[in-house]
Amino acid sequence: MEALITLFSEPAVWAALATLMVMEVVLGIDNLIFISILSNKLPESQRQKARRLGIGLALVMRLALLSTIAWLVGLTATVVDFGITGPIGANGEPNFETNFSWRDLILIAGGLFLLWKATKEIHHNVDPRPSDDIFDTAKVTIGFGAIIGQILLLDLVFSIDSILTAVGMTEHLVVMVIAVITAVIVMLLAADPLAGFIHRNPTVVMLALGFLLMIGAVLIADGFGVHVPKGYIYTAMAFSAGVEALNIWSRRRRERALAQTPAAEGDGL
Structure with a gap:
């Protein structure tokens, strides 16, 4: 307890906490949009349960990753190197990388999944006629377990990105934990109003799916070493x-x- 009092007596720690809380909330928006769109495909009696379970899993996953920071940081070590140098940019660095870490591969896989899922959802909204495509997960008949499985998959991708961002901003574990818990609480409070707003305004669904396409493309670019400023x-x-x-x-x-x-x-x- 005395160590915590000493830690939070430093203004720099409070500044890092405030910045990280805002960053974690902003990063959580992507996760929340995906959860809201998927949960709205379930019967109304199951939607709130799916949202709370999805957000709860996101919290568990983030806290589990925080408890294994040494392993998580190791995910940034190169595991695949094709030995190809991309074109050199104006800053003297290659425009893209051909050596990949586990983090890069996870981001690329998550980005591809987001692109595929958002495209399927857009197709379903534009042409809602029944399809015989066995891979069409945009069908209204999709089950609760399938929805939770997809939420869990994207929770993993967003959680890794979120925790690595936290690790890069502060070295104090307690600050990371407080910021992550705060962000998840905000997600939990905003989940039902956001999902209801999306349900009442169908045009917002298309806009949100466009956001997911953009986020998927950014994740893939990040996996290839092309870092797009989050502010843009x-x-x-x-x-x-x-x-x-x-x-x-x-x-x-x-x-x-x-x-x-x-x-x-x-x-x-």
Whole structure:
């Protein structure tokens, strides 16, 4: 206890904690969007259970990874090297890497899964007719276990990315734990409102799927050593969300105006 008091008496620790909490919450948005879209495919009685279970698994996975930081950091060591040097960029570094660590391979696999899943969901929303494709996981009849399995797979990818970000920002385990738990609590509180908002506004589903496509592409690029600044990604997402919010506001105003028109005409008679 005395060690914790000494640790948190340092302003730098509080600054690192605040920064890391914000970063973890922002990184959790990607995870939450995926969970919300998938859980909305279940019967209404199972949706909340799926969301809470998915977020709970995300917390367990993050805490488990934090308890094995030495092993997790080892995931950044090269395991595959093709010995090919990419074109040299303006900064004197190769534009992409051909030596891969386990982290890189996991990010690439997770990015490919996100691209595949988001594309399937877009196809299902644009052309909702029944399909005979046995690989079409966008079917409404998908089971609870399959949904949890897909959430668990992406929880793993996002958890590794989240914890490695935390390790790079601070060396204090207790700070990482507090930031991760805070981020998961925010996800838990936001899960139901976000899923309900997506369910009530079908156009938001397409926007969210577009976000997942972009996130998948960024994960693949990161796996190949092409680091896209997160600020660019979330600025683009925020701008798109703002435009969609204006569209929703405009549509609701038109609907209210149409709903009031017959009453107004009746009063005039």
